[in-house]
Amino acid sequence: MAKIDVTIIDATGNKQQEATLPDDASVKRIMEALLPKMKLPVTGPDGEPLSGFQIAIII
Numbered sequence: 001m002a003k004i005d006v007t008i009i010d011a012t013g014n015k016q017q018e019a020t021l022p023d024d025a026s027v028k029r030i031m032e033a034l035l036p037k038m039k040l041p042v043t044g045p046d047g048e049p050l051s052g053f054q055i056a057i058i059i
Contacts, residue, residue, distance in 0.1 A: 008034060015040070 002023045009016045015038045021030060035042055044050050 008038070010038065010040065 003020050004023050005018070005020050007016060007018055017034060017038050019034070034040075042050060
């Protein structure tokens with residue numbers, strides 16, 4: 001399994017995270033690990049899980 005270095009930026013451009021990821025990691029697994037590290041919310045104001053995020057991944 002190879003690794004890739006990436007920079008992940010949120011839609012506003014205000015939050016950025018460097019990461020080294022396995023090249024076969026699922027987006028779900030990446031997002032589950034990434035959201036808490038970037039201090040992004042996982043639930044909305046109504047307490048329901050958020051269903052979508054817009055991020056950019058730069059390789």
